[in-house]
Every structure is written in structure tokens, then in C-alpha cells.
Amino acid sequence: MATTELPELYYDPYDYGIDRNAPAVWARLRDEAPLYRNDEHDFWAVSRYDDVLAGMLDVDTYRSGHGTVLEMMTEREFPMPMFIFRDAPDHTLMRKLVSRAFTPRAIGGLEDRIAAICDELLDPFAGVDRFDYVDRFGAILPPTVILALLGFPAGFAEDLRDSMDSNLHVDEGETGGALATSPNRPPGSVIDEAGNIGSAVFDQVPALCELRRAEPTDDMLTILATHELERADGSTSPLTTEEILAYTALIAGAGAETVARMLGWAAVLLARHPEQRALLQADRSLIPGAIEEILRYEAPSPVQARWVEHDVDVHGTTIPAGSKMLLLNGSGNRDPRQFPDPDRFDVRRKIDRHLSFGYGAHFCIGAALARLEGRIALEQTLDRFGDWHVDESEVEWVHTSTVRGYHRVPIQVSN
Numbered sequence: 258m259a260t261t262e263l264p265e266l267y268y269d270p271y272d273y274g275i276d277r278n279a280p281a282v283w284a285r286l287r288d289e290a291p292l293y294r295n296d297e298h299d300f301w302a303v304s305r306y307d308d309v310l311a312g313m314l315d316v317d318t319y320r321s322g323h324g325t326v327l328e329m330m331t332e333r334e335f336p337m338p339m340f341i342f343r344d345a346p347d348h349t350l351m352r353k354l355v356s357r358a359f360t361p362r363a364i365g366g367l368e369d370r371i372a373a374i375c376d377e378l379l380d381p382f383a384g385v386d387r388f389d390y391v392d393r394f395g396a397i398l399p400p401t402v403i404l405a406l407l408g409f410p411a412g413f414a415e416d417l418r419d420s421m422d423s424n425l426h427v428d429e430g431e432t433g434g435a436l437a438t439s440p441n442r443p444p445g446s447v448i449d450e451a452g453n454i455g456s457a458v459f460d461q462v463p464a465l466c467e468l469r470r471a472e473p474t475d476d477m478l479t480i481l482a483t484h485e486l487e488r489a490d491g492s493t494s495p496l497t498t499e500e501i502l503a504y505t506a507l508i509a510g511a512g513a514e515t516v517a518r519m520l521g522w523a524a525v526l527l528a529r530h531p532e533q534r535a536l537l538q539a540d541r542s543l544i545p546g547a548i549e550e551i552l553r554y555e556a557p558s559p560v561q562a563r564w565v566e567h568d569v570d571v572h573g574t575t576i577p578a579g580s581k582m583l584l585l586n587g588s589g590n591r592d593p594r595q596f597p598d599p600d601r602f603d604v605r606r607k608i609d610r611h612l613s614f615g616y617g618a619h620f621c622i623g624a625a626l627a628r629l630e631g632r633i634a635l636e637q638t639l640d641r642f643g644d645w646h647v648d649e650s651e652v653e654w655v656h657t658s659t660v661r662g663y664h665r666v667p668i669q670v671s672n
């Protein structure tokens with residue numbers, strides 16, 4: 258009897274085709290190679306929910322200190338003062354310091370500001386029948402919120418943009434002026450199209466820290482400028498300017514691209530499943546659960562790399578110390594051993610624990626903020642645009658080994 262042979266099982270996080278089709282490749286990994294070895298790129302990978310979760314929890318075996326992005330990993334530990342790339346005790350102490358800015362009260366206090374930023378970003382599209390949801394909204398909201406979290410004054414990005422625009426003004430008709438004066442481009446060129454906060458913002462950090470030392474408030478820059486860090490040797494000392502900038506860059510980097518990808522997935526998945534969107538239109542209390550399902554279904558950051566500290570047995574194979582292990586949290590979220598009918602997108606699904614924010618010691622410190630941004634963005638999108646349509650032949654992917662999703666999602670709206 259003739260059998261249909263499947264192509265050889267191959268996975269790496271760099272192949273664009275695999276990246277687009279990742280859930281299907283991950284399904285084969287879970288079934289056929291729950292411990293996968295890639296010789297070409299020299300890594301191991303686990304893909305089942307239980308294995309990924311166990312890997313995230315076992316921080317003595319699976320270390321972050323050599324980097325958590327495959328191509329950045331080195332034999333030597335990272336010298337960078339960013340706690341995502343550190344292990345205990347440094348990690349614990351550095352995380353403790355900044356966690357003061359992520360208390361439920363601090364994050365809840367941003368709700369009105371986030372709603373106002375959404376208004377400002379979405380108002381220009383009233384009556385417009387088509388715009389790019391990620392480029393014009395999803396990628397701009399998160400870095401603007403991060404500036405608020407850090408404690409940059411409201412309107413800071415706009416002021417900075419205006420001063421840069423007047424310095425860089427190019428007469429109409431010349432190409433340089435087009436971006437500076439283009440309508441619907443708030444808060445402007447201090448945040449680039451990929452949602453990265455530009456260096457003009459970081460340049461302001463030392464001066465703002467000086468201001469906070471003189472007049473402390475309760476924002477993150479005050480915490481970074483005025484609190485002492487407990488060092489691993491038991492001493493305490495204020496953060497250096499380099500450390501403050503590293504914290505700022507980490508928060509900006511980790512909290513912008515990921516939320517932008519989540520919002521892109523929200524737009525696409527709800528357009529693909531109009532019956533699910535109708536449930537949210539009819540009952541807004543379903544939105545927080547819908548955000549969890551969007552995160553589970555399409556993890557914005559689906560691959561976390563670790564350094565194997567000592568020999569460890571996984572599925573009957575000994576992985577030697579000094580190996581690189583990929584924890585495929587995006588795959589764990591689609592594991593039928595954990596989630597019934599995992600490839601069904603269901604905003605009413607009861608989810609105990611998905612892996613999109615990681616787990617254990619490195620659990621995403623910005624998870625509550627991401628959830629708040631997702632809820633407000635979705636509420637406002639549903640309020641304003643009702644139904645929308647996405648022609649998926651027009652979307653553009655972002656291909657990096659840290660995030661997975663879209664760079665551009667043009668949506669057709671029926672105001």
C-alpha cells in the first residue's frame with residue numbers, strides 16, 4: 258500500500274518558511290522528536306508543554322547568563338547589566354529593584370494614560386476605511402506607554418519630535434520633509450516604524466534622573482535614580498548611569514516589540530474568526546480572556562534559549578553541559594497534552610497557564626502592563642471600528658529569532 262511520506266523533520270528559528278508555518282512544524286516536533294537536535298545551528302529544543310515548563314522552572318540547569326537568544330549566546334557569560342541575561346543572585350537583586358515600578362497599583366495607575374494614548378492614536382482614523390493597524394497603532398502604542406511608565410512627561414515624545422522636526426525641516430517637495438510632516442504619524446520620529454524608542458529619548462535619561470533626584474516622584478526613573486542596588490557581595494550602591502541606561506533599554510526592548518506583535522495577532526485572528534469577534538462585541542467582559550487566548554494561540558515571543566549548566570537527561574538522552582537548549586514556549590501552548598483541541602481559536606477557552614510570558618524566575622515582569630494595553634486597545638478597536646477585514650495576502654511579517662508576527666497589517670474597516 259502506498260504511503261505518503263512527510264518531508265524530513267527540520268526546525269530552526271531562522272527559516273522564514275518555517276517561521277510562518279511554525280505551529281505545524283512544532284506539532285511534528287512534539288510527536289516525532291520531543292527532544293530535537295539541530296547540528297547545523299548547534300542547539301537542542303524541547304517543544305512539549307511539560308518539558309518547556311520544567312525547563313523554565315529549572316534555573317539551576319537552564320541558565321540565562323550566556324544570553325537567551327540563540328545567535329547571541331557565547332561561551333562567556335554576558336557582561337551586560339540587563340537582568341533578563343542574568344542568573345541568581347544578580348538576577349534576583351536587579352529584578353527586585355525594578356519590580357517596584359510594576360506593582361498592580363503602579364500599572365493600574367497607567368490605565369487613563371493608556372486610554373488617552375489610544376484615543377490620540379486612533380482618533381485620526383475616524384471615517385477612514387483603511388489603515389495599517391500595526392504600523393500606525395500597534396507598534397506606536399507600546400513604546401509611548403513605556404515612556405509613561407519610565408516617567409517621561411506626557412507629550413514628551415511629541416515635543417521632542419517637534420523640536421527635531423524644526424531642526425531637520427526640509428521644504429515641501431523634498432523627501433526628508435515627508436515623514437516629519439505626514440499626517441497621522443503621532444508621536445513621531447522619536448519612535449521608529451518598528452516601535453523602537455530612538456536614541457534621542459535615551460539621551461534625556463541622565464538629565465531626567467538628575468531631576469528625579471532633586472524632586473522624586475513614584476515613576477521608574479525615580480526608582481532607578483534614587484534607590485541603591487544590593488550587590489551580590491552584600492554591599493549596596495546607587496546604579497551607575499550605564500546601569501540605568503541598560504535597565505531603560507531592557508524595558509523598552511522587551512515591552513515594545515512584543516506588545517506590537519500581540520496587537521497585530523489580535524487584529525488578524527479576530528478578522529479570521531468573525532464569530533469570535535461578535536462574541537466580544539456582544540459581551541466586553543470576554544475581552545481579558547480573549548487576550549489570553551490570543552497570547553496562547555500565537556505567542557509573540559515563542560522561543561527562549563538557555564545555556565545548559567551541567568549534564569542533564571531529557572527523554573533518555575544526556576545533554577552535555579555547555580549545550581544550547583531552546584524552550585519552545587509557543588509550541589507548548591499548542592500541545593494537545595495540555596490544551597484540548599489546541600488549534601481551535603476560542604476566546605471563551607478556560608486557560609490555567611499558557612507559556613507566552615515565560616514562567617518561574619524570569620516570568621515577564623511586564624505581563625500585567627501588556628494585558629492592560631491589550632484590553633484597552635481591543636476595547637477601543639471594537640468600539641470604533643466594529644468589524645474589520647484583513648486581506649492576509651497584504652500583511653508583512655517580522656522575522657527575528659525573538660518575536661514572531663507582523664510588521665504591517667492593513668485593515669479594511671466599516672466605521
Ligand code: HEM
Nearest residue numbers: 340341511512515516519557613614615619621622623627
Ligand atoms: C505581549 C507582550 C509580552 C510578551 C509576549 C512578553 C514575553 C516575555 C517572555 C516570554 C519573557 C521571559 C523570557 C525568558 O524566560 O528568558 C519575558 C520577560 C521579560 N519581559 Fe516581557 N513580554 C511582553 C511584554 C512586556 C512588557 C510590556 C514589558 C515591560 C514594559 C516586558 C518586560 C520584560 C522583562 C524586563 C523581562 C525579563 C524578566 C526577567 O528576566 O526576570 N515585557 N517577557
